[in-house]
Amino acid sequence: MIALSTPVSLPPSPPRLSYGQAVMSLGSCFSQSIATRLRAGALDVLVNPFGIQYNPLSIAAALERILEERPFETDELVETSGGYASLLHHGSFTRRRREDALELMNSSLERAAAQLQRLDFLLLTWGTSYVYRWGETGRVVSNCHKLPERLFHRQRVGLDELAACWLPLLERLFTLRPELQIITTVSPVRHLRDGAVGNARSKATLLLLSELLAERYPEQLHYFPSYELMMDELRDYRYYAEDMTHPSELAERLIAERLTQWWLSPEAQRGIAEAERLLSELRHRPLSSEPEAHRERLERLEAKLAAFYRKYPSALDLAALV
Template sequence: MKRPTPWPQALPLPHWPFSLAYRHRLMALGSCFAQEMGIRLARLAYNIDLQPFGQIYNPLSLADSLDRLLAGRGPEEEELFLHQGLYRHFAYHTDFAHPEKEVALKLMQQRFEGAKAQLLQADYLLLTLGTAYYYTYEGQLVNNCHKLPKKQFERQQMSITEGLAALKRVFRALWELNPSCQIILTVSPIRHLKDGAQGNQRSKARLLLLAEALEEEFAQLHYFPAYEILLDELRDYRFYALDRAHPTNEAVDYIYQGFGQSLLAQEEQGLREKITKLYKAFSHRPNWPDSQAHQDFLQRQNDQLAALKQAHPAISWTKWEMLLGR
C-alpha cells in the first residue's frame, strides 16, 4: 500500500532481504526517537527489550552501553553516587534512581541481566543516534549527567573517526557472540537546538557520515532514513511540536509507517491489526468502569486475547500486558 504523503515526492524506502516476524527477538537503544519506534513495536506485542539503560544520545555512549552488555559488565555498588536524595549511575537514566542504594542497584542489575540475555539472542538491533556531542566526568564517559553542575563535566564533539572506531569494535564483538543479528541504524530527526541551529546541523552531519561509513563497512548493518523523511518529506513546522525540536505524533506515526513497510513481515499484517485493535480496546478508560456493560466489554476483549494467545504461541504477551497495566 502506498503511503499518503503531504508532499509531491515521497522518499524511496529501503527494501531489505529480510523482515521482522513475531518469532524474532529485538532490542532498541538510542535517543528518544528509538523510544518512539520501540514503544510502537511493543504495543504490537513484538518481543522487544527497549532502552535497558534509558535514553542514549551519542554514539560513544551507545557503544559503551553495548560493550557493557556484551562483556557482562553490570553496575557495581561503588559506581553509584548520591545526588538530590537519589542513588544514581552515570550509565543509567534517572528512571533507575532510588532513595535506597540497594534498591537502585537491584533495579539496574535486574534490567542489565535481562538485556544481556536478550542481546545475545537478538535477531534485530535497532539503534538511533541523536547527537555527536558527549560528556565526560573526571575523564569517564557518561551517558546521563543527572543534572549535576555543568562545570563538573567536559563537553566535546565526537569526530567521525572516534565514532567509527568505537562502533566498529562493539559491532564486531556482537557478531562474534551473535553472528546472525541484523542492525537497523537511524539518525534521530529531533533537533538539538541548545547547540544552536548551526551546531545541530553540524552534529547531525557527523552522524549521517558515520552511518554511511558503517553501512558501507558491514553487510549486516542497514540504514533507515528517519532523519531525511522528516526534513525532506515533512519539511513544515506543523510537523514539529511547540518546542520546534521534537516531531509531532503525526510525524512520528508517518515515519513509523515507512519503517514498518520496510521491516515488518507483510504476511502478519492481519495479526498486527487484531493486536492494535485489542490494545486500543484495553486502553479505553470508561466513565463507569463498574457497569455491567463495561464488564461485558472487557470479557469480550479477554476472550479475543485468549484466542490470540492460543493461536499464536510464539508471541510473548508479558510486556504487552505490562504496557496496559494488566
C-alpha cells in the first residue's frame, strides 16, 4: 500500500490526565482550540486567562502576574479606538469603560491564581518567537490592539533570552506545585509575515526552547508534536483553512484526538466522548410545535446526565458550558 503521509511517532506519554485534576492552558489560538475541546469534555480546564498570547515572553509575563496575584491598575491600561485595553491581554478584554476593563481582567486573574494553587497540569502552546516591545518601556506586549506600529519595536527573540526567562519561572512554579506536569507544544499555525524562512527560524527557536526545558526537567516537562503532525502527517492544503496558514477544523480535531490519546487516561477519553454527546443534546433547541416530545426528551437527558455524573463525579457541570 502506498503511504500518502509521513507518520509522526509520539514521545512517551506524560502522567495521564483524569477527571478531578486541574489544568491551565496558556498560549496561541491553537492552545485555545485544544483547551476548549478538553473543557467541553467536562474536564477542569482554565483556558487562556489573559486571552490568546503568541510568544513565550508574553506567556511568561502572564504566569508571573498570576503568581504575584497583583491586580491590574488604571495606569496599566491604554486607550484604543475600541476602548481601554491592557498590553498584556487579548482584545477580548477591551471595554469602553476603564472600570469594566479592570473588573474583567482582575476577575480572570483571581480565577487563574486560584487554579494555580491546585494546578496539576499546565499546557503551553508557543506560536512565534517574534515579539513586539512597547516603545516607552521596552517590555514585551501580548497584543498591539491596532495602535500605531511606530509605538512598538518588533524583533525575533533568541533561545538564550527565552531560556533566561523560563528557567527561573519554572523553578517558581515547581516550588509552588512540586508535582506539576507541563505540556509544551508548538502551534501549527504558520506566521508568514516574515516569509517562509522567517517562519521556519521562528518555529525552530520554539522547538529548541521546548527541548532545552524538557532536558532540564525530564520528569515534569513533556513535548507534544502538534507542529510536526501538521507539517508531516497532514501535509496537504485540504487540512488548512482558506487563509492557508491556520489548520482547518478537521486538522484541529485530528491533532486534538492524537493529543487526548497521548495525554488523557482511558477513563477521561471515554468521558470526553460521552460529554460531547450530552453537550450536543443540551444545546438542542426544540421546535415550538413539539412541547410534549421536548418534555420527554428532557426527562431522558436528565437521566443520561445523572448516569454520567455517577461515573464521573468530578466532571464539570455540562449545563454551565451551554
